[in-house]
Amino acid sequence: MTKSLPLMFQGTHSDSGKSTLVTAFCRIFVQDGYQTAPFKSQNMALNSYITYDGKEIGRAQGVQAEAANVQATTDMNPILIKPNRDNESHVIVHGKFYANMQASKYRSDFFYEGLALIEKSLNALSGSYERIVIEGAGSPAEINLNDRELVNMRVAKLANAPVILVGDIEKGGVFASLVGTLQLLSEEERSRVIGVIINKFRGDVELLKPGLTWFEEYTNKPVLGVIPYLDHLNIEAEDSVVLQQYKSDHDGEKEIDIAVIQYPRISNFTDIDPFFAEPDCDVRFVRQLKQLKNPDVIILPGSKNTIEDLLFLKQSGLYEQISSLYKSGEVTVVGICGGYQMLGENIQDPYQIESEYGQIQGLQLIPMQTVMNKEKVTTWSEGETTGENLSVKGYEIHMGESTFSTEERPFITLKDGRNEGFISGNNGLLGTYFHGIFHNDALRERFLNEVRKRKHLPPITGRVNFNEMREQAFDRLADHVRSHVDVQWITEQMEQFQKGETSYEHTHRNTGIE
Known part of the structure; x- marks a missing residue:
């Protein structure tokens, strides 16, 4: 040195x-x-950051x-540990999946390496x-x-x-x-x-x-x-240990109520950070059915174990209530990454990557099936939204591959011509693999103004420049x-x-x- x-x-x-x-x-x-x-050197975190060459490191180091x-670069965080089950974690070495290990095995077998x-x-x-x-x-x-x-x-x-x-x-x-x-x-x-x-x-x-x-x-x-x-x-938090600090200043006083589902293995919850900077948004995390109430927006964020977190939704009663609220037409539902997978018809896990369950039924709001693969997608992506043709950027970190059982309604057209995500005809249902999607200022403005329109509120233009704010x-x-x-x-x-x-x-x- x-x-x-x-x-x-x-x-x-x-x-x-x-x-x-x-x-x-x-x-x-x-x-x-x-x-x-x-x-x-070694970060245990559920929030990831994708480097310019498509590698995964701790969000804090990014x-x-x-x-x-x-x-x-991955030299800034060469070892990333991502808990995915009790007493078991994914070990990421220089941005790529290395092994699924228990803590005792990690200490005994990995130390010198x-x-x-x-x-x-x-x-x-x-x-x-x-x-x-x-x-x-x-x-x-x-x-x-x-x-x-x-x-x-x-x-x-x-x-x-x-x-x-x-x-x-x-x-x-x-x-x-x-x-x-x-x-x-x-x-x-x-x-x-x-x-x-x-x-x-x-x-x-x-x-x-x-x-x-x-x-x-x-x-x-x-x-x-x-x-x-x-x-x-307005600087992103390291991990779910600080979720209790994520709260709006005026609980229930602002015009748009956003409920974020806090399942046990929530990850990349920093996707919702821009909403905390918006003058008309209250953001709250929901862990129990009684906390959900009647929000204007429900966000299902990323998950380190989509299947087990989907089981949590079913056991807590949130599964039925989210579906019921969406069908009422009075709430916009957004799924990001693992949350997007949950909105589909089913999730199949043939290699038991996440659970011993071979298949689990999703919320069935999107005509889509997801199969968990052994290979993880980690990449920066960009494209244009369907309809308005707004330029958007984001990053993807996911194990599953999703396919549609009926005609696609893509949310984004990627630069290479492929379709990504799903958006309903009335814009009340949105799913995407893009982390950081709401960090795109123009898209966030359009999204919130759609919610305001449904509530018979006038639109707000010229919203915050989130990157400049950072x-x-x-x-x-x-x-x-x-x-x-x-x-x-x-x-x-x-x-x-x-x-x-x-x-x-x-x-x-x-x-x-x-």
Whole structure:
């Protein structure tokens, strides 16, 4: 590792804010003129991102690459683990399916191969970028797993990276979790930690200062910043652990009520992110029949196990109610990827990829059958919508192949002339394999205005430019973190760390806690 300067963020637990801080520092280093890449050696996530060459990585690393203004590659996330059944996951290596493995087998059989893959990817990034911002996973103090972990301190050692430990004060007990984590690290591991950041702070920082002073004296580690909670960021979330944070500001007060079905194995739920930015949309996640009520739009999002999630719909009573609401003519139903497959007549799984069930009946709203194949489709796609000829782009990640039993009503005509998806004659039923379909501003405007027309509401034109909003969000996040964290001191420590020189003297400069 000679060219790049690495920096690693580890957390006291999952959802401490590591992904967001890596995103922030990717944009901060780019603003400061450095070629920057994100890196996460092993990501367990249900949200995927498709690289320019059709490979699958964790969504967080794709978003972090966007923040760094670089194309995402599989070197930024060489190993992706996607849970698909209890105690079993798809292992994706450099963007392609490698094996279906249980956790014990993964630890026993894959460790050394994974370690070699990680080191090779780190070397590749080091030769191309000036800064590498590395994200850990979970906690580095998982002492029951540390003998074969592939994502925290072992990666820090491979990269020779200084580590910043992140604590989430919102959940309570932040000093206990920070101190406890440090104490459970070995002396060598603890020496890599150059300081801590306290994240998601709300309230009066004056009340926190005695704790900060105590912490620094007790641990001999500096507090590099206290970052206030930042609302309305409009940057995609990492995984379903944060679904509880997905909520509208005005529950029930806006003109369009959108219900998103939250089945147990929901994936790529970021497809609905643009609706949160729309002024007339309330978005809510539905897990139980009693929560569904009478929405204007029902969205069935992607699923990591379509068959088992379809069984969930049947067992919960949502299956019958979704069908009944659609047939009433008062609701628009949208299925994306796995949700699209559920809208068909049946799903066949001859190789038992997802379940021991050979076939399951779908909602029977679309005259379509789906067969689960062993090969996964992962590709960027683009085309034009039927009728309005709106240009749309998206990405596909799916195992199944769908065919129609009657005449097709395609939603999109792809650039190569093939048809994709389904749309009903009254636009009340829409199915597509395109993830990111509603990130297309013109299509989203047309879709929402169709809903408004059915409700006898005037159309809204000139809706938000979602991609522009995301760029602004990256800058807003970077500016926010920069104003509460001592970035200059961190950069100096990165340089000194590579020389074997470290100094933890710190006076809270530029952290907002002087």
